[in-house]
Amino acid sequence: MNKVTNPSVFPMGTEIPEQIGRYYVGQAYLQTLTEQGGPISNVTFTPGCRNNWHIHHKGGQILLITGGKGWYQTWGGEAQELHPGDIVNIPPEVKHWHGAAEDSWFSHLAVSVTAEGAACEWLETVSDEEYEKLREEGYTDSFV
Template sequence: MAYEELSNSTIFPLGNKVEGNFIGDAYLHMVFTDPTPLNTAIGNVTFAPGAHNNWHSHKVGQVLLVTGGEGWYQEEGKPAQLLKTGDVVNISPNVKHWHGATKNSWFVHLALTPGETDWLEPVNDEMYNKL
């Protein structure tokens, strides 16, 4: 999918390019940051093909709502799961994981993140390239 086609098909604006803790081009648009009533930040994250974040965990947990494209989600010690539009991932507190686009598809999700994120090491390129 071309960049122009992607930006015309997404629900929320593309946002700003994310610097640090990501491999490849990823963009973030904060949809919701008000502490009431849910006390959770909601970010629309858009990954270009091949883009993904570093390993990380969330002190309170996280929920991902996939709104477009195809991507990967992987918890440490488990196989990667292919994600598609409409999938929901409920990530428990302090679970080390990463997520991002497949090599050939844009990937867009809403990330509901109520607490702090602990950023860790990059995903091994050899492992990602085998997916």
């Protein structure tokens, strides 16, 4: 594995605990920055790490990309390459995944949009075959 690299100006934190880490392929790190106004956390992915498909019920999520290169994809949609400064607004009930490019560390602030009854439902793994298609299909479009 590559040397630990923090691509963000925010603290990298510690390895994601097993109860959440089981929903990731590869290693990720988590640092909660604040709980006021809704949780905001810095999430750092090692190269090739990605989370499972998941849905934020009721509240949705906002990703503020702070470092490295990564990916975001909605179910049935095309993958979008992410770079520092990109913003992804994920409405409630949208099945999606996000994670690092295979050759880059990746970091984003995860902003949980608060709503009564909000919850995250973790689903199936983004398979190696699905992830490999990103390179094979040559996705390079930036997403803002």
